[in-house]
Amino acid sequence: MIDFLTITLSATMMALLYNLILSAAGYLFCRIILGPGWTNRFVGGLSPLVIGLALGQAVMGSVWQVMAVFGLFQIGIVTFVLGGILLCFGIVFRTGIKWRANSGWLKRGFVRVPVYGWILLTGLVVVITATWIRSFGWPDGDAMAFYLAQPKLIAFTGALTPVADYESFAEIGLFAEMHSAVMYLFSGEMAARAWLWQSGMLLVLSMVALSVETMLPIGASILVSATVLTSTAILFVMTDGKTDHVGTAWAIASLLTALKIEWQSPWRPVFLAALLAGLAGLAKLSFLVGLPIILAILTIDRLFSTRRTHHINPLVVRVIAIACVAVAGVVVAWSSLMIKNYIVYGELFAPFYYLGGGSGHMLNQVWFSPENTRWILLTYPFALIYGKYPMQAGNLSPLLLAFVPMLILAWRQGFKPGRSSVTLAIAGLVSVCMWMLLRPSVLAPRYIFPMTLCVVPLLAGGADFWLSKSVSRFAVLLIVSAILVHTALIGLRFHQGWPLTQLYATNQKPDGLLVAGDHLGIDAYPGARFLVASYYKSFLESKVLACTISSKEKARLQQLNPASPAEMWACLYQNGVTDIMMYRPTHPRLLGQLPEVDETPDWLDVTEEIYSPIVSVFRIRSHDGTAPLIDGCDADCLKSIRFSNRVECVKQ
Amino acid sequence: MRTVFIVFWVFLVLAVNWVADVEVVAKLAVDHPFIEFVHKAIWPYIHRPYVF
Numbered sequence: 001m002i003d004f005l006t007i008t009l010s011a012t013m014m015a016l017l018y019n020l021i022l023s024a025a026g027y028l029f030c031r032i033i034l035g036p037g038w039t040n041r042f043v044g045g046l047s048p049l050v051i052g053l054a055l056g057q058a059v060m061g062s063v064w065q066v067m068a069v070f071g072l073f074q075i076g077i078v079t080f081v082l083g084g085i086l087l088c089f090g091i092v093f094r095t096g097i098k099w100r101a102n103s104g105w106l107k108r109g110f111v112r113v114p115v116y117g118w119i120l121l122t123g124l125v126v127v128i129t130a131t132w133i134r135s136f137g138w139p140d141g142d143a144m145a146f147y148l149a150q151p152k153l154i155a156f157t158g159a160l161t162p163v164a165d166y167e168s169f170a171e172i173g174l175f176a177e178m179h180s181a182v183m184y185l186f187s188g189e190m191a192a193r194a195w196l197w198q199s200g201m202l203l204v205l206s207m208v209a210l211s212v213e214t215m216l217p218i219g220a221s222i223l224v225s226a227t228v229l230t231s232t233a234i235l236f237v238m239t240d241g242k243t244d245h246v247g248t249a250w251a252i253a254s255l256l257t258a259l260k261i262e263w264q265s266p267w268r269p270v271f272l273a274a275l276l277a278g279l280a281g282l283a284k285l286s287f288l289v290g291l292p293i294i295l296a297i298l299t300i301d302r303l304f305s306t307r308r309t310h311h312i313n314p315l316v317v318r319v320i321a322i323a324c325v326a327v328a329g330v331v332v333a334w335s336s337l338m339i340k341n342y343i344v345y346g347e348l349f350a351p352f353y354y355l356g357g358g359s360g361h362m363l364n365q366v367w368f369s370p371e372n373t374r375w376i377l378l379t380y381p382f383a384l385i386y387g388k389y390p391m392q393a394g395n396l397s398p399l400l401l402a403f404v405p406m407l408i409l410a411w412r413q414g415f416k417p418g419r420s421s422v423t424l425a426i427a428g429l430v431s432v433c434m435w436m437l438l439r440p441s442v443l444a445p446r447y448i449f450p451m452t453l454c455v456v457p458l459l460a461g462g463a464d465f466w467l468s469k470s471v472s473r474f475a476v477l478l479i480v481s482a483i484l485v486h487t488a489l490i491g492l493r494f495h496q497g498w499p500l501t502q503l504y505a506t507n508q509k510p511d512g513l514l515v516a517g518d519h520l521g522i523d524a525y526p527g528a529r530f531l532v533a534s535y536y537k538s539f540l541e542s543k544v545l546a547c548t549i550s551s552k553e554k555a556r557l558q559q560l561n562p563a564s565p566a567e568m569w570a571c572l573y574q575n576g577v578t579d580i581m582m583y584r585p586t587h588p589r590l591l592g593q594l595p596e597v598d599e600t601p602d603w604l605d606v607t608e609e610i611y612s613p614i615v616s617v618f619r620i621r622s623h624d625g626t627a628p629l630i631d632g633c634d635a636d637c638l639k640s641i642r643f644s645n646r647v648e649c650v651k652q
Numbered sequence: 653m654r655t656v657f658i659v660f661w662v663f664l665v666l667a668v669n670w671v672a673d674v675e676v677v678a679k680l681a682v683d684h685p686f687i688e689f690v691h692k693a694i695w696p697y698i699h700r701p702y703v704f
Contacts, residue, residue: 026655250698385669398665398666398669400663402662404660405661409654409658475655475656475659478663479659479660482666483662486666486670489670
């Protein structure tokens with residue numbers, strides 16, 4: 001327990017320190033884009049903090065990505081950049097920071113917290129604590145396959161080296177993953193996980209800021225937090241090592257900025273909103289379907305509500321001019337991805353359009369048959385809240401449904417929501433409908449987080465109004481108790497994994513897969529290559545990860561078509577493959593292709609080490625101890641060279 | 653009457669989540685015929701597991 005706390009608390013402090021530097025960077029960028037006194041545009045003091053951190057994360061993610069492309073992602077250079085940010089921040093704000101004019105907002109806000117709000121906050125603390133603990137546990141699925149493995153490899157090589165088997169998938173924007181890479185660079189996986197959890201907290205705070213900026217009372221902010229923190233889809237990604245929630249926080253920050261667009265001087269907020277939305281959309285490509293719609297509706301509504309003219313022509317001209325500024329913001333956001341994909345893949349517009357032919361395979365997803373897709377569409381929104389489909393990875397909070405009749409009754413009792421909360425909700429619903437039309441068979445709340453979260457402030461506002469005005473305190477007590485039970489159940493669900501979490505965080509290898517990964521490469525020849533027959537790779541040693549054979553090399557090996565089992569082993573060895581890890585649940589076919597371990601040529605020995613009924617490591621060694629003749633992989637060499645030279649380093 | 657409806661509704665949407673979510677049920681080790689019945693009655697209408 002002491003070990004666990006030492007590791008996790010130090011990782012949390014490391015991530016917090018890094019986030020503070022990113023906030024400083026974001027504050028500087030905001031000052032440049034929005035001008036001096038930018039914090040005064042917002043109602044609450046929370047919004048500048050949220051936007052500052054979100055912008056700092058998004059822009060610095062781009063900067064790290066470009067640095068990695070040119071092989072400059074080295075600890076010395078990254079430290080220099082972070083130090084430079086702090087220095088610039090100190091110089092610009094040497095006379096102190098005026099947080100905002102209305103600094104008493106937080107104090108007054110706490111005074112106005114309703115009783116039921118305080119009770120709910122206790123439940124939320126349980127969920128926050130449980131998710132914090134779980135975030136140091138064993139990652140599942142996608143995170144172990146790519147979202148943690150890729151940053152680990154980038155941190156090790158100092159360059160944008162794609163993880164084996166995911167070479168084409170690495171075409172996506174790695175804006176959030178680069179921050180995990182920074183954490184790997186300075187500390188390790190635990191710090192990366194802590195940073196990802198803190199980004200989940202940023203999402204919660206950005207939703208609170210959104211409810212404040214839409215002029216909802218503090219009780220509504222607590223209900224908004226409760227809705228976010230009871231959405232298992234959000235909790236799963238923020239504790240699992242995935243990054244969907246990071247882009248979501250940036251998207252919400254862009255909406256916060258868009259709410260400040262005014263007829264008189266819209267340019268700066270439009271540019272910042274487009275920049276943030278562009279980076280959020282490139283961090284999670286599916287957001288590109290809904291975010292532009294939401295921002296367009298919000299912007300037009302803001303122009304209408306603050307316009308100085310009733311003539312249509314000036315309005316049209318202004319909308320066109322604003323669209324041009326927004327495009328400029330998106331192009332700036334996109335530039336980092338274009339640089340990366342042009343240099344690494346030779347494709348300027350990947351993953352959207354391929355100049356060399358091919359299609360945007362990542363964007364054209366079909367998950368289910370027509371019959372099941374029809375069923376999913378008919379069960380919206382219940383499918384998002386109760387559904388449990390493959391790859392869905394969690395649900396939205398059932399509180400969304402619970403608040404609907406409260407909102408309707410609150411409306412009849414005189415609830416007057418702010419114009420912006422209604423606009424947000426309408427924009428969110430329209431964008432979800434658009435998603436249903438364009439990607440009907442892709443059912444996963446994590447693909448449409450910003451769109452679904454847009455309806456939360458209005459629903460929470462109505463629920464808060466009804467709970468505050470309710471004639472029956474007993475009814476309020478019952479409802480709050482039910483929500484508390486729900487938060488306790490969620491806390492319990494995350495607590496269930498505690499023994500495994502403790503073992504994983506303290507590096508005690510609770511599973512055969514992890515033990516096998518640890519033993520892969522032991523006693524291997526210098527320059528050995530590794531054949532990893534597993535989707536999951538984040539637990540592998542960095543050197544092993546760097547020297548794993550790529551999918552192209554794997555395909556070439558499969559085409560060699562040896563005449564006998566002995567020749568098969570010899571063929572693998574002569575191509576530099578001396579260690580093979582096989583995870584049977586995902587790669588059972590490889591077992592059919594691999595000969596028995598005793599069917600080897602006279603000069604080779606093959607041994608199979610079984611770490612669990614489903615995990616084996618095969619070691620191929622020559623009798624006389626000589627290494628394969630070809631030049632192999634030099635992991636140490638990979639650390640000091642640029643990506644473009646990597647091919648020279650890994651010869652076949 | 654409206655208040656009763658709201659309380660009923662909140663409990664309903666949350667209870668469906670508690671009962672129908674097989675993970676919560678399994679992890680709480682609830683093994684009761686009524687829960688089993690509700691689980692089987694509700695779940696197929698919302699949840700089509702592992703079908704492509």
